[in-house]
Amino acid sequence: xxGTVATDTIREETEILAFDVWDTLLDRESTLVPTIAExxxxxxxxYDPEVLFRRYLxxxxxxSLIDSxxxxxxxxxxxxxxxxxxxxxxxxxxxxxxxxxxxxxRQWKTLxxxxxxxxxxxxxxxxxxxxxxxxxxxxxxxxVRPNFGVELDGMVSVAExxxxxPHRASxxxxxxxxxxxxHQVLFVTAHTFDLVGAKAVGMRGAFLNRHDNPYxxxxxxxxxxxxxxxxxxxxxx
Numbered sequence: 001x002x003g004t005v006a007t008d009t010i011r012e013e014t015e016i017l018a019f020d021v022w023d024t025l026l027d028r029e030s031t032l033v034p035t036i037a038e039x040x041x042x043x044x045x046x047y048d049p050e051v052l053f054r055r056y057l058x059x060x061x062x063x064s065l066i067d068s069x070x071x072x073x074x075x076x077x078x079x080x081x082x083x084x085x086x087x088x089x090x091x092x093x094x095x096x097x098x099x100x101x102x103x104x105x106r107q108w109k110t111l112x113x114x115x116x117x118x119x120x121x122x123x124x125x126x127x128x129x130x131x132x133x134x135x136x137x138x139x140x141x142x143x144v145r146p147n148f149g150v151e152l153d154g155m156v157s158v159a160e161x162x163x164x165x166p167h168r169a170s171x172x173x174x175x176x177x178x179x180x181x182x183h184q185v186l187f188v189t190a191h192t193f194d195l196v197g198a199k200a201v202g203m204r205g206a207f208l209n210r211h212d213n214p215y216x217x218x219x220x221x222x223x224x225x226x227x228x229x230x231x232x233x234x235x236x237x
Contacts, residue, residue, distance in 0.1 A: 007224070007235060007236075010186060010204055010223060010224070010236070011127075011236060013183060013184055013204075014128060014184060014185070014186045014204065014236075015128065015129060015178075015180050015184045015185070016128060016129045016130075016131055016153075016174065016178055016180055016184065016185045016186070017124055017128045017129070017130055017131065017185075017186050017188055017236075018131045018132075018133045018156075018171075018174050018185050018186070018187045018188070018198075018203075019130070019131065019132050019133065019187075019188045019189070020132075020133065020134065020165075020187075020188065020189035020190065020191060020194050021132045021133075021134035021136060021141065021144070021155075022108075022111070022134065022135070022136065023190050023191070023210070024188060024189050024190040024191070024208055024210075025113055025114065025117050025132070025148075025229075026111040026112065026113055026114070026144060026147070027111060027112060027113070027114050028057075028108075028111060029050075029053065030112075031107050031110060031111055031112070032053055032104070032107055032108075033049050033050055033053050034049075035103075035104050035107050036049045036052055036053055036056075036085075036104060037049035039089070039094070039096050039100055039101075039104060040052065040094060043094045043095060043096060044094075045092065045093070045094045047092045047094070052088055052089075052092065055088050056084055056085045056088045057084075059084040059087060059088060060080055060081050060084040060085075061193075063080050063083065063084055064077075064080055064135060064164040065164065067080060067164060068163045068164045068167050073162075074159060074162040074163070076137050076159065077135055077136050077137045077140065077159070078105055078108075078137055078140065081105050081108070082098075082101055082102060082105050085101050085104060085105065086098070086101045089101065108136070108140055108144075109139075109140055109143035109144060110143075110144075110147075111144055111147065112147050113147060113148055113149070114210070114229070116228045116229040116230050117148070117229050118148060118149035118150055119229075119230065119233075120228075120229035120230050120232060120233040121148065121149075121150040121152075121229070122149070122150050123233040123237050124232070124233050124236060124237060125150055125153075126237065127236065127237055128186075128236070129153040129154070129178065130150070130152050130153050130154075131152065131153055131154040131155070131156060131174060131178070132145075132152055132154070132155045132156065133156045133158070133165075133170070133171070133173070133174055133187070134155070134156070134157060134158065135157075135158050135164050135165055135170075136157060137157060137159055138155075138157040138159060138160075140157075141155040141157055142155065154177065154178070156173050156174055156177060158170035158173065160173055161173050165193075165194055165197050166193050166194060166196060166197025166198075166200070167197070168197065168200065168201045170197075171187070171197060171198055171201045171203060172201065181202075182201055182202030182203045183202055183203070183204060185198075185203045185204065186203070186204040186205070186206055186223070186224075186236075187199075187203045187204070187205050187206070188205075188206040188208055188232065189205075189206075189207070189208065190207075190208050190209065190210045190211065192207070192213075192215055192216050192218065195207055195220070195222055196218050196220045199220035199221070199222075200220055204223045204224075205220070205221075205222050205223055205224070206222060206223065206224040206225070206226065206232060207222035207224070207225045207226070208226055208227075208228070208229065208232060209225060209226070209227055210227070210228070212227070224236075
């Protein structure tokens with residue numbers, strides 16, 4: 001389904017497909033939930049690991065926004081994530097040592113693509129440059145890059161800007177590195193906040209709605225809405 005810009009215009013003007021990485025291309029839940037469940041079980045709790053996972057991600061996201069707003073140096077993704085997960089374990093009364101918390105965070109470097117991703121990227125790569133734009137730290141992105149069956153044309157970490165998405169400086173990195181105008185980038189994400197940020201700086205946006213969630217009432221609307229990466233390739237190639 002297309003939105004504010006006709007599909008033929010998007011095809012003609014787009015040079016780069018910039019993808020959010022976590023939860024858009026890479027499946028966090030299938031790796032992190034079992035890992036969190038192991039820690040909960042090992043410390044004698046019956047708390048629902050899926051609930052803790054979602055609360056951990058919510059706190060991580062909140063804290064990344066705070067980090068972008070408060071003056072001071074950029075806090076690495078891994079540290080924000082460690083603090084958020086440690087807090088959630090403590091909140092439910094589970095005493096998980098720091099080394100075990102860090103072992104969960106290291107699992108971000110092992111995430112695998114969703115089943116539909118590689119074939120879709122292969123099709124899309126015949127027409128566009130494929131770039132990851134992520135809140136993850138540079139070493140995290142380099143660690144997962146070989147997990148794709150398709151060679152990406154670039155991985156961009158917001159750490160280079162010092163601001164987490166949806167701060168505009170993070171999206172500007174793609175335009176600066178690849179010397180394109182914002183409207184020549186189609187940003188693809190499973191997250192509303194991310195697409196709102198991209199649209200606000202002049203990029204086109206594709207909402208890859210993996211989880212069948214409403215987009216919300218933001219005035220920055222997706223130009224393309226699809227349920228899978230395969231559908232995205234059907235629209236753009």
